[in-house]
């Protein structure tokens with residue numbers, strides 16, 4: 001390749017071979033460039049894997065996020081990498097592509113409003129409904145799902161609110177499920193450890209001290225909170241029928257990466273997964289207008305939630 | 310960016326003086342403590358970017374004690390331990406408790422400066438990241454409010470339009486009656 005040519009001493013380069021215009025800097029790896037055709041190929045492949053829509057103007061994301069994988073796999077072009085991933089029956093590379101391409105940006109108590117909503121309205125309402133409904137419904141579990149939970153901050157924020165609202169041994173059976181497409185994210189959520197930067201974001205000191213234990217430079221969520229939640233890997237582009245119905249769904253800041261068409265499909269599936277009087281919470285900058293007319297937005301104090309018509 | 314504020318903790322006055330001189334010369338902002346006890350007190354009163362502490366010190370609080378005090382009060386302070394030759398195992402214990410780094414005696418000043426520069430660069434990156442996050446969070450909040458208001462307004466308008474359509478479709482009423490009802494909402 002051009003790197004090898006450049007290393008030949010002057011004059012040793014055969015006449016026919018083109019001289020590289022730039023000498024690579026010693027010690028600095030030459031980055032493999034992605035061609036327009038490869039951008040299309042990989043964008044399409046990633047869309048198929050995750051639903052994530054990479055606009056041509058964001059093609060640099062492919063280089064910055066997949067460059068390292070390319071190097072690990074010793075591929076000298078993006079198309080070689082694509083073919084290797086596609087041919088890999090173990091899906092090992094697909095998993096790595098997913099981990100690299102997803103944006104796991106999240107924080108504890110992100111956009112505080114939904115958590116107040118949970119505490120002052122949703123949970124009390126659900127419990128009320130259970131209490132006044134036919135006998136036997138008290139024992140029915142209250143089911144909550146965080147549909148793209150990333151590294152777990154959203155789920156543990158919900159768990160902490162539940163714990164503070166209902167005490168250490170609630171009368172109600174509560175099931176809290178966190179799912180995400182990224183293995184790495186689910187692994188961290190499951191383990192429940194956060195570094196000092198993650199801990200600093202959104203988590204007040206008193207809650208940190210009450211619900212986490214320090215371990216080295218990290219903080220680990222206490223077992224009493226961790227045990228309230230279950231984590232699973234689930235791709236929202238696939239069928240979610242098997243999960244059963246939920247009383248409350250958090251689906252925040254994931255659909256923003258999808259095309260309108262995929263968003264329509266996703267929120268229709270979510271509508272099917274919600275109990276008739278269930279609640280849906282989406283990200284604070286998201287909207288369902290023109291996406292899913294089955295939901296109507298409702299306002300309570302400063303927050304918005306959605307219910308089925 | 311501002312110079313790193315460093316607390317040097319060592320019971321040996323010569324080491325303290327030497328470190329102070331070298332670090333001040335490299336433009337760091339240096340403070341000293343002659344025992345672990347004094348260090349813990351100082352840490353309680355003010356923020357240091359880096360605490361550079363001897364591991365073995367007399368007087369009840371050693372380097373590990375200083376490290377624990379730092380970790381208990383300031384998540385953002387980095388601790389570098391100075392260990393006597395041949396006590397690496399202690400240093401490893403300290404790293405597990407959250408120390409950033411350790412240096413062996415006799416202190417190689419170039420090495421120390423290099424590590425501090427690394428911390429400084431790291432701080433700089435963190436500041437950039439946190440500025441970005443701050444900007445993002447403000448954008449998220451303000452655009453969130455706008456979008457949510459629009460969402461409610463659109464839903465409200467849609468409901469009104471549906472009601473108007475329903476009234477206009479009431480064939481049992483005379484056209485101008487329907488129009489009057491629709492206009493009155």
Ligand SMILES: C[S@@+](CC[C@H](N)C(=O)[O-])C[C@H]1O[C@@H](n2cnc3c(N)ncnc32)[C@H](O)[C@@H]1O
Nearest residue numbers: 050102104106148150181182235236252253254
């Ligand atoms: C920005 S995070 C949002 C985390 C959290 N809900 C919040 O609002 O803070 C987006 C997450 O969506 C996940 N994701 C992307 N595509 C997905 C898909 N097709 N199925 C499930 N999760 C997906 C990513 O792995 C990432 O962790």
